[in-house]
Amino acid sequence: MKDSERPIGIFDSGLGGLTVFKELRALLPGEDLIYFGDTARVPYGTKSAEAVLAFSKEITSFLLGKKIKFLIVACNTASSLALDEIRKLSPVPVLGVIKPGVEAALKAVPAGGRVLVTGTSATVNSRAYSRALAESGARLKVTEKACPLFVPLVEEGWCSKPAAVLTAREYLAPFRGKIDVLILGCTHYPLLKKVIARVMGPRTRIVDSALAAALGARAELAARGLLNKARGGRSEFIVSDAPARFSELAFKLLKIRTGKVAVKRF
Amino acid sequence: MKDSERPIGIFDSGLGGLTVFKELRALLPGEDLIYFGDTARVPYGTKSAEAVLAFSKEITSFLLGKKIKFLIVACNTASSLALDEIRKLSPVPVLGVIKPGVEAALKAVPAGGRVLVTGTSATVNSRAYSRALAESGARLKVTEKACPLFVPLVEEGWCSKPAAVLTAREYLAPFRGKIDVLILGCTHYPLLKKVIARVMGPRTRIVDSALAAALGARAELAARGLLNKARGGRSEFIVSDAPARFSELAFKLLKIRTGKVAVKRF
Numbered sequence: 001m002k003d004s005e006r007p008i009g010i011f012d013s014g015l016g017g018l019t020v021f022k023e024l025r026a027l028l029p030g031e032d033l034i035y036f037g038d039t040a041r042v043p044y045g046t047k048s049a050e051a052v053l054a055f056s057k058e059i060t061s062f063l064l065g066k067k068i069k070f071l072i073v074a075c076n077t078a079s080s081l082a083l084d085e086i087r088k089l090s091p092v093p094v095l096g097v098i099k100p101g102v103e104a105a106l107k108a109v110p111a112g113g114r115v116l117v118t119g120t121s122a123t124v125n126s127r128a129y130s131r132a133l134a135e136s137g138a139r140l141k142v143t144e145k146a147c148p149l150f151v152p153l154v155e156e157g158w159c160s161k162p163a164a165v166l167t168a169r170e171y172l173a174p175f176r177g178k179i180d181v182l183i184l185g186c187t188h189y190p191l192l193k194k195v196i197a198r199v200m201g202p203r204t205r206i207v208d209s210a211l212a213a214a215l216g217a218r219a220e221l222a223a224r225g226l227l228n229k230a231r232g233g234r235s236e237f238i239v240s241d242a243p244a245r246f247s248e249l250a251f252k253l254l255k256i257r258t259g260k261v262a263v264k265r266f
Numbered sequence: 267m268k269d270s271e272r273p274i275g276i277f278d279s280g281l282g283g284l285t286v287f288k289e290l291r292a293l294l295p296g297e298d299l300i301y302f303g304d305t306a307r308v309p310y311g312t313k314s315a316e317a318v319l320a321f322s323k324e325i326t327s328f329l330l331g332k333k334i335k336f337l338i339v340a341c342n343t344a345s346s347l348a349l350d351e352i353r354k355l356s357p358v359p360v361l362g363v364i365k366p367g368v369e370a371a372l373k374a375v376p377a378g379g380r381v382l383v384t385g386t387s388a389t390v391n392s393r394a395y396s397r398a399l400a401e402s403g404a405r406l407k408v409t410e411k412a413c414p415l416f417v418p419l420v421e422e423g424w425c426s427k428p429a430a431v432l433t434a435r436e437y438l439a440p441f442r443g444k445i446d447v448l449i450l451g452c453t454h455y456p457l458l459k460k461v462i463a464r465v466m467g468p469r470t471r472i473v474d475s476a477l478a479a480a481l482g483a484r485a486e487l488a489a490r491g492l493l494n495k496a497r498g499g500r501s502e503f504i505v506s507d508a509p510a511r512f513s514e515l516a517f518k519l520l521k522i523r524t525g526k527v528a529v530k531r532f
Contacts, residue, residue: 039313040307040313040317041306041307046421046508046511047305047306047507047508048507048508050507051306051506051507051508051531054531148418148421148422149415149418149419149422149424149429151418152414152415152417152418153415155312155414156414156415158415158436161436162432162436163415163429163432163433163436166428166429166432167429170424170427170428170429241313241314241316241317242312242313242314242317245312265317265320
C-alpha cells in the first residue's frame, strides 16, 4: 500500500473532535478516516497535564498501530498539553488544533486588535494560545477565558436551550462589544457558535478551530504528497466507552451517521 | 489494632461524595476516614455499566489495602451499577447510597404518594431506585428523571447562579406541584438543594441521600460493634488526578479543609 492510501487518525477526549472530522470528511472525500473518542475518560479539560499526557500517549500508540499516515489531535486540551510529547512518539506527521486556530485568528484580526480565547480550564491555564499568538509577532491584546460548562452543555445536546444562552452570558457578557476576534478554542464549541455570537454581538468575528484544523490538515497532506485522491473514503469510529451513546449524539448534534462504533478500553 | 479502630473507606467519582463525608465527620467525630475521589475519570454518570464496574473494583481493592473496617460507596452511579460486585470483592461490610436514600424517602412519603428520583443518566437508566422502592412493598407512583448537567454545575461551583436555576427548571418544572418526595439520587445534588426546592415548590419534600447514607453507616457500624468512640478522628483524602483543584473545591463548596491531598493513579 502506498503511503498516501493509508488512513488519517483523529482523536479527541470525546465527541467534540467530530466537528473536525466533519469538516475533514467534506474537504477530503477520498481519505480513510479513523476517529478515536476517549469517552471513558472525557472530559479532559478539568484534568491535570500529567493525566492528559498519559491518555494522549496511549491513544497515539493505539492509532499508530492502525498504520495511519497522519495524526490530527482534534482536542484543544491535548494539543495544548501533550503535542510535543505526541510528536516524539510519532513517526508520522502530527497536527494539533492550536496552530490552525491561531493562523485563522491572525487573518481575521485587525492590527492592534483584541482577541478572546475561549476554552477548557486546562487549555486556558496552559496559555498555549497566548504563547502562539505572541510568537507570531502580531501586536494584539489577548485575553483567555475558561468556559468549563460548554462541553457538558454540548454533550447534553442543549446547544440552543435558554440555559446555554444564560451560561454563555455568564462567561462572556463582560466581553460584549470589546473583542474583534473570539477563538473557539475547544472542538466542542463550534456547536455553540450561534449562542456565543449572539452574546458577543455583531462586531466580533468568531474563529472556528475545527474548520481551521481541517484546512490545515489538507494543506499539510498536500505539501507532503500524502493526499489520497481516490473516491469514497471510509470512516471508522472507535471509543473507549459507551459506543451507542456516542453514535446517537454524533447524529443528534452533527448529523454524522457513524454506523457501528467499535470499543477499545485502556 | 482492634477492628473498631481501623478506618472507614469512602469513595466517589469525584467530589460529590464529600457531602456524605461531611455528614459522617459530624456524626462520627472519632472515626478515621479515608476518602477517595476518582477525579481522573469523573464523571461516572454518563459512562457505561462496564466502565463504572471496572473503576469501582480498582478503587475497592485500593481501599481494602488501607485496612478499612467498612466501605461506603458514596456515589449513586457506582451504587446502582456495581454494589453487588463490590460486595463479592470485599471482606468488610459495604454500604451503598441507594438503600439509605430509599429508606429516608419511605419515611417521608404518604401512602400512595408520588416520588421523583433525580440522578445521573447511568443511575436513572439502572432503575435501581425504582426497584428498591418497589421491593419495599409500598404503593407509590415513582418517576425517575436524569439531570446530567447538575454534576458539572456543582463542579463549576455555580450552585446558586441563574444558570443553575434555569437548568433545574428545564429538568424539573414539569413536576412542580405534582410530587410528594424528591430523592436527590446523586451525592452532588445536595449542593443544589435550595435551587431544586425552589423549582419544585413548597409541597415537595426533598430527601438527601448524603445525610441518609451517613446515618445508615452509623447504624450499621453500631449494630456490628465497630464504632470507634475515640476523639479526634483523622481524615485522609486521595484522588486519581488534580489534588489542588479537589482541595480548592472541597473548601469552596463544602468548607472542608482537606489539608494535603495524595494522588493514586490507576
